[in-house]
Amino acid sequence: MTSAAIPLIDISASELVDTQIIEQFYTPQLLQKVLTTTLDFMQAQSDVVLPYFSEVEPSVWQHKPKQLGVYITDAVEGRALNLEARDKDYATNILSYPSELPAFIIEQMPELALGELIVCHDVVKQQAAEQHKTVAEHVTHLLVHGILHLLGFDHELGQAQQDEMEGFEIAILEQLGIGNPYLAR
Structure with a gap:
């Protein structure tokens, strides 16, 4: 980032998620x-x-x-959250809840x-x-995907938006040393 600001990241997890998972896949260093x-x-x-x-x-x-909250959960709670948020009765990989603050608030906040x-x-x-990827690669891909959603990009709006978002993901992941996640392995 052009500024020296270190992102403020809050990592939390369901009681049912093993702390070793957090320590292995969701470290502050990786998220930053x-x-x-x-x-x-x-x-x-x-x-x-x-x-x-x-x-x-x-x-x-x-x-x-920047401030970012990351919450790690299990399939049972993930399913309940997806049902409540999107009316879809299955656990999904990632849910994104953007702050969507008004411009005048953003300008005032530190x-x-x-x-x-x-x-x-x-x-x-x-x-x-299933996709023959490492868990670490898939976690990284989904974090990039989720952050793009927090910035307002949405692949579900149409093919052009999906192509744009996937293009961003591929380029960002390349910078992180991860290959194209959309190629079959």
Whole structure:
């Protein structure tokens, strides 16, 4: 990031998630690296407007320290949260809850709250095995994916939006040393 601001990341987990999972896959160092790399990449895209920050002067949002909440859960709670949030009765890999603060609030706050990510590690682990990826690679991909949602990108709006978001993911993951997650292995 062009500023020296270190992201403020709050990591928490359901009581049913083993602390070893957190220590292995969701470290503050990894989350900071993923968040910083994603934000740096998006900041370098001068022709791209971040949907949730379109009314905020780029110099305002770019130089504020960022806040991100990450909550790790299991399949049972993940299913309940997905049902409540999206009316879908299954556990999903990641849910994104953007802060969507009004521009005048963002301008006043010392930090920029991006929102919350809820990661269902059981689903992530299962998908990684099915897709012949490491769990660490899949976690990183989903964190990038979730952060893009927090910035306002949405692959469910149409093919053009899906292609744009996937293109960002592929480029960001390449910077993180991870290959294209959409290629079959």
